[in-house]
Amino acid sequence: MVHIGNDWDAILADEWDKAYYQNLRQILKQEYATQRIYPPMHDIFNALRYTSFADTKVVILGQDPYHGAGQAHGLCFSVRAGVTPPPSLKNMFKELATDLGKPEPPTGELTGWARQGVLLLNTVLTVREGQPTSHKGIGWEQVTDRIIRELNQKDTPVVFLLWGAHAQKKGELITNPLHYKLQTVHPSPLSASRGFFGCRHFSKTNALLEKHGLKPIEW
Numbered sequence: 001m002v003h004i005g006n007d008w009d010a011i012l013a014d015e016w017d018k019a020y021y022q023n024l025r026q027i028l029k030q031e032y033a034t035q036r037i038y039p040p041m042h043d044i045f046n047a048l049r050y051t052s053f054a055d056t057k058v059v060i061l062g063q064d065p066y067h068g069a070g071q072a073h074g075l076c077f078s079v080r081a082g083v084t085p086p087p088s089l090k091n092m093f094k095e096l097a098t099d100l101g102k103p104e105p106p107t108g109e110l111t112g113w114a115r116q117g118v119l120l121l122n123t124v125l126t127v128r129e130g131q132p133t134s135h136k137g138i139g140w141e142q143v144t145d146r147i148i149r150e151l152n153q154k155d156t157p158v159v160f161l162l163w164g165a166h167a168q169k170k171g172e173l174i175t176n177p178l179h180y181k182l183q184t185v186h187p188s189p190l191s192a193s194r195g196f197f198g199c200r201h202f203s204k205t206n207a208l209l210e211k212h213g214l215k216p217i218e219w
Contacts, residue, residue, distance in 0.1 A: 001025075004045055006052040011150055015143065024139030028126065036129035038065050039072035046074025047121045048147070050114035056151060057117040057214055058205055059160045061167040064124035067132050075120035077187075078110035091187040091196060096219055099200045116217050121147065123170055148173045157212045159205045163187055163196065180208050 001016040003009065015021060031037050039046070062076025066086060071079045077089050085093065085108030093104045114120055123144045128134040148170060151158055158179045162171040164186030171181050184199040185191040206216035 002045060004048045006049070007054055008048045008052065011053055012146065015146055018142075020139050020142055024143075027138050031126070031128070031135075036069075037126055038067060038069075038129060039074045039126070043072070043074035044125050047076070047114070047119055050075065050111060051117060051119040053150065053154075055117045056119045056154070057156070057158055057209060058217060059119045059121060059148075059151060059158060061148075061160070061162060061170055062120070062122040063164075063166045064122055064133055064135065065127045067127045067130055067134075069129065072127070074125075075110055075114055076122045078114075078120060079108040081107040081109045083108060087189045088187045088192075091189065091192045095187070095192075095197055095199065096202055098197070099202045100219060102219065113217060113219065116215075118217060119151075123166065144170070145173060152176045152179065154179070157208065157214070159208050161201050161205065164191070 002012070004012075028037075032041055060076060065072035065074075065076075066079065068086075070083055071086065073080050077092060079085060079089065089108050096102050097104060110118075110120055121144060124133070124135050124140040125143070126135045126140070152174050153176065155178070160171060160174055160179060160181045162168045162181055162183045167186075168183050171183070174181055182199075182201050182204055184201065185195045187196045202217075202219050209216050
């Protein structure tokens with residue numbers, strides 16, 4: 001039913017047969033047929049496609065996709081090349097510049113991070129145009145809880161970047177002492193100045209990876 005194309009297919013195979021997912025699928029068929037929904041249907045599972053279970057060493061948890069035209073493409077916080085980075089992403093780039101001295105990237109597309117093992121996972125994977133959190137509670141949370149629980153079982157360290165109360169709530173599923181949780185406020189302009197700026201999560205993540213002999217992320 002869902003084809004991802006890497007080890008997530010075997011790991012999640014039984015999830016797609018569950019009653020809640022069958023119901024979610026029917027809701028989505030109706031929504032895509034009658035509403036403008038983001039991301040495009042073929043992009044919904046891009047986070048898993050770009051970052052296999054085996055390769056995942058960092059997780060950034062978002063809430064739900066961008067709800068403006070042409071923005072969401074299945075990776076949290078990321079927009080396709082050529083699309084103006086939204087404010088939260090611009091704040092991430094500001095912190096990156098402060099933390100690691102890196103200039104602002106030429107695009108807001110984060111597929112380069114994903115290919116290095118950064119799982120860019122929203123906790124709800126679809127949204128109606130102009131209606132943030134409109135697909136909250138229709139079943140996606142059960143899918144993404146399963147993904148997080150599977151990652152919790154990994155026997156190699158994973159660094160979870162939990163920005164904001166929503167992500168931190170999901171972080172309660174991370175109970176394996178092998179893993180790390182770095183927490184601060186959301187990079188949104190509403191909160192970034194209350195702790196996101198100066199959190200140095202990018203350099204801290206790389207230090208933790210290197211501590212365990214893992215290749216750091218080229219942010």
